[in-house]
Amino acid sequence: MKQKNYLPIAINITGEKILIIGGGQSAWKKIQILKRFDAEVEVIALEICDDLRKSDVPYRIKPYEKSDLKGYLMFYSCTNNPELDQQIARDGKEAGVLVNIHDQPELCQFVSPAIYQKNHLRIAVSSNARDVYASIETRNIIRNYFESTANN
Ligand SMILES: C[C@@]1(CC(=O)O)C2=NC(=C\c3[nH]c(c(CCC(=O)O)c3CC(=O)O)Cc3[nH]c(c(CC(=O)O)c3CCC(=O)O)/C=C3\N/C(=C\2)[C@@H](CCC(=O)O)[C@]3(C)CC(=O)O)/[C@H]1CCC(=O)O
Numbered sequence: 001m002k003q004k005n006y007l008p009i010a011i012n013i014t015g016e017k018i019l020i021i022g023g024g025q026s027a028w029k030k031i032q033i034l035k036r037f038d039a040e041v042e043v044i045a046l047e048i049c050d051d052l053r054k055s056d057v058p059y060r061i062k063p064y065e066k067s068d069l070k071g072y073l074m075f076y077s078c079t080n081n082p083e084l085d086q087q088i089a090r091d092g093k094e095a096g097v098l099v100n101i102h103d104q105p106e107l108c109q110f111v112s113p114a115i116y117q118k119n120h121l122r123i124a125v126s127s128n129a130r131d132v133y134a135s136i137e138t139r140n141i142i143r144n145y146f147e148s149t150a151n152n
């Protein structure tokens with residue numbers, strides 16, 4: 001298959017419904033990032049981690065079904081179950097909902113960059129899903145640059 005090429009774009013998610021499938025630590029980390037951008041995040045999972053239970057994020061305890069995808073702009077699958085993830089990726093494409101499968105770029109329709117945000121400025125670093133550690137390291141260099149006393 002031809003190598004994937006991800007277009008870096010900025011999507012408004014304020015007030016948009018985003019579904020997270022899975023309620024473990026991977027889901028929790030994604031939710032932290034999405035909440036910074038005012039998305040209406042909802043979760044479905046068989047079990048929920050303590051951080052999520054204590055938060056104000058709405059969740060439903062139930063097994064995933066394809067019909068769960070209806071009405072969402074996009075979703076993140078964080079089930080830690082490769083077979084289920086493959087099914088969910090197929091379902092998402094069929095349903096026309098944008099798919100992100102945790103740590104499995106080969107199944108993703110979109111991937112998330114490492115972000116530095118200062119006021120209206122947003123700097124997003126991506127490696128085309130090839131080297132997430134390089135993205136994080138580059139973002140950290142940028143953050144250090146902006147937040148060093150010399151640049152304030
Ligand atoms: C930037 C960030 C944004 C976000 O998640 O929103 C993000 N990953 C973050 C953190 C993180 N990811 C991983 C760890 C290690 C600990 C852990 O395993 O938990 C940590 C650190 C942590 O969790 O603290 C491991 C990892 N991640 C992926 C793979 C699979 C692979 O690379 O094949 C592996 C296993 C690699 C291996 O070791 O083999 C895949 C993806 N990760 C991406 C994004 C996309 C590519 C971005 C790009 O184009 O470069 C992509 C393709 C899919 C996606 O969009 O999710 C966020 C930083 C948040 C922040 O600091 O602000």
Ligand SMILES: NC(=O)c1ccc[n+]([C@@H]2O[C@H](COP(=O)([O-])OP(=O)(O)OC[C@H]3O[C@@H](n4cnc5c(N)ncnc54)[C@H](O)[C@@H]3O)[C@@H](O)[C@H]2O)c1
Nearest residue numbers: 022023024025026027044045046047062063064078079080
């Ligand atoms: N400490 C950290 O920052 C961190 C980050 C990521 C992962 N981890 C560790 O890595 C491991 C994996 O974490 P994880 O969050 O990726 O996975 P997890 O196994 O903890 O969570 C998977 C989630 O998917 C749900 N799920 C599974 N099948 C489902 C189905 N059919 N329908 C609906 N929901 C379903 C589960 O109920 C659960 O909520 C864990 O041990 C975790 O502690 C740690």
